[in-house]
């Protein structure tokens with residue numbers, strides 16, 4: 001009996017997490033549209049993700065891939081601290097995009113660090129859609 005319950009709990013968690021990520025992504029995207037963004041595009045998100053910026057504070061170009069890499073199924077490496085960053089793909093990392101506050105916090109930090117400014121609602125939506133499809 002206890003084993004049966006454990007098994008059921010396990011199945012519940014496995015089945016629930018990807019659904020949850022999708023819901024959080026949808027809500028977040030709707031939020032960006034209510035802030036004035038239009039339709040979102042995976043292609044636009046990909047271009048933005050790989051956009052290389054010459055930052056005033058750095059001799060090396062910066063892009064989102066600088067830390068997260070371009071293989072969304074493997075870990076990235078923080079360009080400054082060397083710390084490992086978990087995969088960005090929600091398939092490889094079921095905890096990805098399950099918390100709207102976390103998404104916003106990191107968009108704010110990373111856009112500023114990488115591009116020297118905050119991302120617009122349109123840019124965030126395009127990149128989030130692109131990432132969520134990986």
Ligand code: HEC
Pocket residue numbers: 049062063064065066067068078079080085086095096097098099102103106107110111113114115127
């Ligand atoms: C200097 C290193 C660095 C760069 C460059 C960087 N990030 Fe990140 N990013 C991180 C770290 C560290 C985390 C938090 C750890 C984690 O979520 O695994 C994170 C988390 C995120 C998250 C949160 C994901 C979630 O699970 O909710 C998003 C979204 C994100 N980054 C987007 C971007 C975008 C867009 C860019 C480019 C504009 C970018 N990042 C550039 C280091 C970076």
